[in-house]
Amino acid sequence: MADASPRADHWAIVPAAGIGARMGTDCPKQYLPLAGTPVLTHTLERLAAHLRIAGIVLALREADPYWRALAFHCPKPLHVVTGGASRAASVLAALDWLAGREQPEMPILVHDAVRPLLHADDIERLCAEPLDEHGCLLATALTDTVKRTDAAGRVRETVPRDGLWTVQTPQRFRLHVLRAALAGALAAGSEPTDEAQAVERAGFHPRLLAGRRDNIKITVPPDLPLAECLLAAQTRSDHPTETTQT
Ligand code: C5P
Numbered sequence: 001m002a003d004a005s006p007r008a009d010h011w012a013i014v015p016a017a018g019i020g021a022r023m024g025t026d027c028p029k030q031y032l033p034l035a036g037t038p039v040l041t042h043t044l045e046r047l048a049a050h051l052r053i054a055g056i057v058l059a060l061r062e063a064d065p066y067w068r069a070l071a072f073h074c075p076k077p078l079h080v081v082t083g084g085a086s087r088a089a090s091v092l093a094a095l096d097w098l099a100g101r102e103q104p105e106m107p108i109l110v111h112d113a114v115r116p117l118l119h120a121d122d123i124e125r126l127c128a129e130p131l132d133e134h135g136c137l138l139a140t141a142l143t144d145t146v147k148r149t150d151a152a153g154r155v156r157e158t159v160p161r162d163g164l165w166t167v168q169t170p171q172r173f174r175l176h177v178l179r180a181a182l183a184g185a186l187a188a189g190s191e192p193t194d195e196a197q198a199v200e201r202a203g204f205h206p207r208l209l210a211g212r213r214d215n216i217k218i219t220v221p222p223d224l225p226l227a228e229c230l231l232a233a234q235t236r237s238d239h240p241t242e243t244t245q246t
Pocket of ligand 1: 014015016017018019020030059083084085086087088090091112113114219
């Protein structure tokens with residue numbers, strides 16, 4: 001009988017070598033507690049638990065003092081590489097390690113260390129998309145009105161929001177496409193803020209998939225209490241019987 005369960009056919013890359021300057025804390029934001037558990041633990045455990053994930057490559061800062069103390073359950077292979085001076089360099093270091101071990105066509109998911117609320121449904125939907133050279137990524141359509149300001153903070157323009165999205169992670173690409181795109185961007189002195197930007201620069205047009213709005217990125221201090229509320233809401237809706245018992 002054919003096996004209907006999905007295959008573990010994707011590697012995940014988690015760039016976690018940033019210092020999170022916008023958070024204003026001594027401890028990098030990926031190690032701050034979210035409902036009592038470090039943000040990075042949530043992120044790694046959600047990825048590692050998913051059936052489509054074969055393993056994880058984690059990019060850390062050199063001599064990261066927090067990593068060794070991190071407790072987490074990871075039933076998949078996990079390899080640590082030293083990240084670089086930028087997010088793109090950190091992801092490229094992980095891809096370089098993978099390139100020596102996996103086929104060039106291998107699908108890769110790159111996921112921010114600081115998006116701890118990634119839901120299994122979103123991983124599943126992203127991995128189920130047909131994968132071509134262009135790749136695909138999670139995003140949410142803009143719903144607020146968008147303004148452009150001048151240096152004094154005064155509105156100069158209302159930007160039509162049709163067709164505008166804010167993008168999330170995971171972002172999914174073939175290993176060789178993303179590796180070449182990031183290497184090309186870095187060699188040209190460009191600093192892509194996400195993987196798709198590097199792939200676009202190489203002439204591709206990644207496809208956006210509407211993701212859940214609770215897949216937030218922890219960036220500034222109010223994001224942590226917001227993430228705790230969203231985590232509680234996820235737990236209530238995913239395990240209604242556990243959370244309604246008194
Ligand atoms: O700074 P930002 O929030 O955009 O960082 C997004 C992700 O990229 C974080 O998970 C951060 O740790 C990672 N990063 C990295 N190497 C860097 C800078 C950021 O892995 N040099």
